[in-house]
Amino acid sequence: MKMSEGVEWTAHACALLAALPPGVGLPANALAEFHALAPAYMAKHMQALARAGVVESVRGAGGGYRLAKKPADVTLWDIYEAIEGEEPAFRCSEIRQQGPCTGTGDFRRPCEINAVFGRAEAAWKAELRSVNLAEIVAEVARKSTPVKRAQLTEWLSEKLG
Amino acid sequence: MKMSEGVEWTAHACALLAALPPGVGLPANALAEFHALAPAYMAKHMQALARAGVVESVRGAGGGYRLAKKPADVTLWDIYEAIEGEEPAFRCSEIRQQGPCTGTGDFRRPCEINAVFGRAEAAWKAELRSVNLAEIVAEVARKSTPVKRAQLTEWLSEKLG
């Protein structure tokens, strides 16, 4: 079971956007360049985030992507869901209702195996919902260094004009 | 992010094996037939379970697959891991170390985004490890009906000779 690497890409991109002043954004090209990623593919992923309402897109020169909400209101779950979609990883196809021993066909009680996987995914989702972009930005900043901070300021001033 | 349906197939197959007397097994054909699944594909998945040590295989006439441990000692996580492998769904490729703002190259502190996804997967895994086959069998039996139980007995006596 592999998660799309688009989740990693966009999570880092959103962390960068969350570090900018409110309302300020960056074009997809810059977001890709910041982590040395394929620009066209990053652009595709940012589209998905825009469709999901995590970011807003601004077309034309000087445009780009900016967060659609406050950093504190965007969780890693929002980003995951934007890229991977709403369907759960485990899909119960009710195979218990197939085969020679299905009896009278009364299957109103939920499938136990599906129930367990459902609880597991709920726990997973809860963990992702518990962390928002503001917290991530704060944590990343805490781990940073003066040199890196200076490089970021320099790079941003170049990109934002 | 989609989980292989082999997880669902083998989870149900193991639940069936867990309901049999200790040491007794069934061939892959029978396990597939019980839920009306593709026999060849079910056989392939059972191979993976055997490699992982969840079940034991017995070749030749009268052979098949049987649980390698007591039902209470096999969790849904064991089955998941046998089919999907050990790698986590989220793979951090350390893109934070790429790009124009990587500074001095000091990245001893873990990547925050990776850390959150790691916690989420740990919670997910813990939930799957908390349920074993004995509990599933008991729960399924509780939800069953006299008609189904009779059909199962009939079917098993035919398969086990």
Next chain:
DNA sequence: TCTTAATCGGATACCTTGTGTCCGATATAA
């Protein structure tokens, strides 16, 4: 106002991974 350049958005090709099947290897039972 018009032109130019920048940027997003969807359509398109490619490649990896999961899905599914078949046949040979092996061991049991007769």
Next chain:
DNA sequence: TTATATCGGACACAAGGTATCCGATTAAGA
């Protein structure tokens, strides 16, 4: 010893993720 049942891995096929390009749209500047 033979025939049969069963596993195990090698082999095709399909789907979804990866990656790119080009047209549509909009802002900035002349």
